[in-house]
Amino acid sequence: MAEHSLRGMKIGANSLESDENVTPAQRKNVWYDCPNGHSFTVTFYVEAVPPAQYECKCGAMAQLRNMDEAATDDEDSKKSAKPQRTHWDMLMERRSEDELKELLDERLELLHSGRLRIRH
Numbered sequence: 227m228a229e230h231s232l233r234g235m236k237i238g239a240n241s242l243e244s245d246e247n248v249t250p251a252q253r254k255n256v257w258y259d260c261p262n263g264h265s266f267t268v269t270f271y272v273e274a275v276p277p278a279q280y281e282c283k284c285g286a287m288a289q290l291r292n293m294d295e296a297a298t299d300d301e302d303s304k305k306s307a308k309p310q311r312t313h314w315d316m317l318m319e320r321r322s323e324d325e326l327k328e329l330l331d332e333r334l335e336l337l338h339s340g341r342l343r344i345r346h
Contacts, residue, residue, distance in 0.1 A: 258288035265291075 252272040259265050260282040270276050282288045317326070336342035 257291040258282070259291055260284065260286050260288040262286050264288065 253269050254272050255267040255269055256276040257265060257267050258280045262282070262284050264282050264284060266282065266288070268276070268280055276290060278290050279287045280290070321329075333342065
């Protein structure tokens with residue numbers, strides 16, 4: 227039986243695809259200047275709008291070197307972007323505070339009575 231076993235490739239270890247006829251996406255380098263004197267570039271897709279600030283390796287927020295272009299892009303993105311919703315906002319769209327208090331009381335009662343166990 228051992229001499230008739232099938233031989234194959236490891237799953238996921240090697241790809242049969244090649245890099246022939248593959249063109250990478252167009253990129254651009256954007257310069258940022260850190261208040262601590264560092265300058266660095268970040269590579270973005272050509273059509274991407276670079277953020278006005280980017281975190282430097284030292285932890286400070288670096289500013290985009292060409293602020294005129296970033297200011298107009300930032301204004302355009304503020305106009306078209308929706309305000310970011312938090313988990314609380316989405317929860318409040320589905321339930322009222324009274325419903326949430328009632329659910330919390332039910333779960334606490336189950337926990338205190340021993341019918342609900344805490345998973346570790």
